[in-house]
Amino acid sequence: xxxxxxxxxxxxxxxxxxxxxxxxxxxxxxxxxxxxxxxxxxxxxxxxxxxxxxxxxxxxxxxxxxxxxxxxxxxxxxxxxxxxxxxxxxxxxxxxxxxxxxxxxxxx
Amino acid sequence: xxxxxxxxxxxxxxxxxxxxxxxxxxxxxxxxxxxxxxxxxxxxxxxxxxxxxxxxxxxxxxxxxxxxxxxxxxxxxxxxxxxxxxxxxxxxxxxxxxxxxxxxxxxx
DNA sequence: TAGGTATTTAGAAATTTTTCTAAATACGCA
DNA sequence: TGCGTATTTAGAAAAATTTCTAAATACCTA
Numbered sequence: 333x334x335x336x337x338x339x340x341x342x343x344x345x346x347x348x349x350x351x352x353x354x355x356x357x358x359x360x361x362x363x364x365x366x367x368x369x370x371x372x373x374x375x376x377x378x379x380x381x382x383x384x385x386x387x388x389x390x391x392x393x394x395x396x397x398x399x400x401x402x403x404x405x406x407x408x409x410x411x412x413x414x415x416x417x418x419x420x421x422x423x424x425x426x427x428x429x430x431x432x433x434x435x436x437x438x439x440x
Numbered sequence: 441x442x443x444x445x446x447x448x449x450x451x452x453x454x455x456x457x458x459x460x461x462x463x464x465x466x467x468x469x470x471x472x473x474x475x476x477x478x479x480x481x482x483x484x485x486x487x488x489x490x491x492x493x494x495x496x497x498x499x500x501x502x503x504x505x506x507x508x509x510x511x512x513x514x515x516x517x518x519x520x521x522x523x524x525x526x527x528x529x530x531x532x533x534x535x536x537x538x539x540x541x542x543x544x545x546x547x548x
Numbered sequence: 549t550a551g552g553t554a555t556t557t558a559g560a561a562a563t564t565t566t567t568c569t570a571a572a573t574a575c576g577c578a
Numbered sequence: 579t580g581c582g583t584a585t586t587t588a589g590a591a592a593a594a595t596t597t598c599t600a601a602a603t604a605c606c607t608a
Contacts (some may be wrong), residue, residue, distance in 0.1 A: 343451035395575040
């Protein structure tokens with residue numbers, strides 16, 4: 333559940349729309365799916381990406397699966413942006429910059 | 441240059457690493473490329489994504505092209521997260537939520 | 549102007565992501 | 579138990595992204 337999954341999850345418009353919908357409270361997979369013109373299987377795929385990214389959490393009730401926003405993860409993301417925004421010519425040394433996880437290992 | 445391009449640009453680890461490198465000031469395409477095990481053509485492709493997303497700006501000097509962080513765009517992104525984080529049961533109505541740009545138009 | 553360095557463009561191959569259909573699983577209720 | 583609803587999994591097709599090689603462009607300097 334690193335930055336990679338999270339940023340990847342956020343890169344899809346359907347998944348961002350799901351997050352926006354969840355702003356108003358938790359919803360079942362079916363309720364979420366009703367807003368899109370896609371099969372339930374596809375919705376399930378997107379919900380799984382969001383869950384793996386830590387952006388939502390799920391809870392089961394009867395035979396519904398409810399999804400809910402997990403705001404703590406996007407606080408981490410916001411911090412990542414803030415570190416990036418902290419300019420080089422600040423007075424105090426802000427400490428070591430957080431490194432992004434580029435796969436910089438051997439290509440060919 | 442909407443959210444779509446920006447989030448997409450941020451979803452790649454190489455591009456996030458480039459942004460981190462630029463935290464210390466502007467760099468030429470060649471200097472940036474030297475940090476990765478990829479061809480210049482591939483680097484050029486990534487830099488173009490970042491530029492189209494508004495995350496960096498470029499300036500030409502001699503026959504070098506310098507890239508520089510454009511922090512104003514990630515302020516917008518941070519706002520998007522903050523609106524998402526503003527819970528449903530806040531006292532004051534925070535105004536209309538910004539809608540993500542899901543392509544919810546006719547599928548098949 | 550010719551040659552050299554820096555970077556981008558074009559087009560194709562490789563890889564990854566998104567979507568679908570069909571089938572499987574899970575659970576509640578009569 | 580057996581049926582019906584909700585959701586997920588598996589596997590394949592379609593679409594998008596990443597990467598490369600080769601060639602083109604841009605600009606400086608001798």
